[in-house]
Every structure is written in C-alpha cells, then in structure tokens.
Amino acid sequence: NAGVTQTPKFQVLKTGQSMTLQCAQDMNHNSMYWYRQDPGMGLRLIYYSASEGTTDKGEVPNGYNVSRLNKREFSLRLESAAPSQTSVYFCASSPLQFYNSPLHFGNGTRLTVT
Amino acid sequence: DQQVKQNSPSLSVQEGRISILNCDYTNSMFDYFLWYKKYPAEGPTFLISISSIKDKNEDGRFTVFLNKSAKHLSLHIVPSQPGDSAVYFCAASLLSGSARQLTFGSGTQLTVLP
Numbered sequence: 001n002a003g004v005t006q007t008p009k010f011q012v013l014k015t016g017q018s019m020t021l022q023c024a025q026d027m028n029h030n031s032m033y034w035y036r037q038d039p040g041m042g043l044r045l046i047y048y049s050a051s052e053g054t055t056d057k058g059e060v061p062n063g064y065n066v067s068r069l070n071k072r073e074f075s076l077r078l079e080s081a082a083p084s085q086t087s088v089y090f091c092a093s094s095p096l097q098f099y100n101s102p103l104h105f106g107n108g109t110r111l112t113v114t
Numbered sequence: 115d116q117q118v119k120q121n122s123p124s125l126s127v128q129e130g131r132i133s134i135l136n137c138d139y140t141n142s143m144f145d146y147f148l149w150y151k152k153y154p155a156e157g158p159t160f161l162i163s164i165s166s167i168k169d170k171n172e173d174g175r176f177t178v179f180l181n182k183s184a185k186h187l188s189l190h191i192v193p194s195q196p197g198d199s200a201v202y203f204c205a206a207s208l209l210s211g212s213a214r215q216l217t218f219g220s221g222t223q224l225t226v227l228p
Contacts, residue, residue, distance in 0.1 A: 105157030
C-alpha cells in the first residue's frame with residue numbers, strides 16, 4: 001500500500017519562482033493536511049482540507065495556496081518562493097477531521113529556496 | 115508562544131534501559147495527546163495516544179502517562195532497543211469550531227546505544 005505519496009522528494013528554487021507540491025493518498029481518507037517542519041519548531045500546520053471541496057488556513061498560511069483537487073489529491077502552491085520557505089514539507093491524511101484518528105504522513109518534500 | 119513544548123532536544127540511553135521522553139503543554143483545552151516517531155528521510159508515524167480522561171495508556175514496550183494537573187505527559191519505552199533511535203514528537207489535539215487542531219512539539223532525538 002502506497003499510503004500518502006508526495007512529489008517531488010527534493011526541489012531547489014530561486015527566490016521568486018513558483019512551484020506546486022503534489023500529494024495523493026489511496027486510503028479513502030476525507031481529511032488532508034500540509035505541514036512544514038523547521039529545526040527547533042516541530043511541525044506547523046499550513047493548510048488543511050477537512051473534506052473534499054473545503055480548505056482552511058492553519059497556523060502559517062502566508063505565502064501558500066492549496067487546492068483539494070479531488071478526494072485523493074491535495075496540492076500546495078508557492079506563488080513566489082522566498083528563502084523563509086526553505087523547509088521540509090509533509091502532507092498527511094486522516095479518515096475524519098472531527099475525531100482523534102491519527103494522521104498518516106507522506107515522506108516529505110525537502111525544499112530549498114536560494 | 116509554543117503551546118506544546120519538548121524541552122529536551124536529545125536523549126541518549128543504553129540498550130535495555132528505560133527511555134523517558136517528556137512533553138509539557140499550556141492549553142488546558144487540549145483533550146487528546148499523541149506521540150509520533152520519525153526516522154530520517156521519512157514522515158512521522160503514529161506511535162501511541164491517550165485521551166485526557168485517562169492517565170495511562172500502554173502498548174507493548176510503550177507507555178504514555180498524562181498528568182493533567184501538571185499539564186505534562188511522558189512516553190516510556192521499556193526496554194529500549196537500537197531500532198527505537200529516532201525523533202519523537204508529542205502532539206496535542208483540541209476541537210476548534212467544527213475542526214480538530216493538532217499542535218506538535220519540537221521533537222526529541224532519542225539515541226539508543228548498543
């Protein structure tokens with residue numbers, strides 16, 4: 001079982017460039033999330049989608065946009081990359097947003113903005 | 115201001131001994147707590163959880179203790195094994211409106227020495 005798949009695994013951007021991080025899950029989960037992990041900061045929620053057709057801001061949404069393309073896919077877009085967005089990005093999914101079901105994470109995208 | 119804190123960035127333990135990882139939180143509205151384990155170049159994986167109505171939950175070698183009055187939880191691993199070497203994140207959950215919000219600590223790197 002693939003679980004949560006993220007592409008690409010690594011990416012280097014120049015300041016001002018744009019890119020989209022892709023995420024897909026094959027577990028028929030309703031809720032999907034984007035987190036970023038920075039040293040000493042843990043994981044911080046960027047955006048989430050409680051169910052297909054809805055998206056909401058998390059703790060650190062500035063500089064990002066998201067699209068819940070369908071139940072399986074949730075993409076994160078950086079319109080104009082900045083060095084402060086250098087981070088490891090994790091996509092996650094869970095069966096239902098309301099309940100305490102654990103998140104299932106992808107293996108991450110390591111992004112460097114120069 | 116971090117609502118979930120893991121004050122020890124790293125911990126080294128001898129194989130076979132007990133590992134104790136600690137986590138403190140400030141928001142009394144958190145009602146569910148989870149521990150995740152993360153290996154390098156992989157996403158976090160769920161380890162164990164506890165509801166705020168309990169003070170202990172056990173799963174094999176892993177036990178989580180919750181002290182609500184002190185706003186403190188700990189993860190005990192007995193006996194520790196070299197394969198347990200990883201970064202451990204604690205996370206706390208609360209219901210915000212119609213959605214659950216998960217807040218992560220900054221992580222503790224556990225090294226189990228053979």
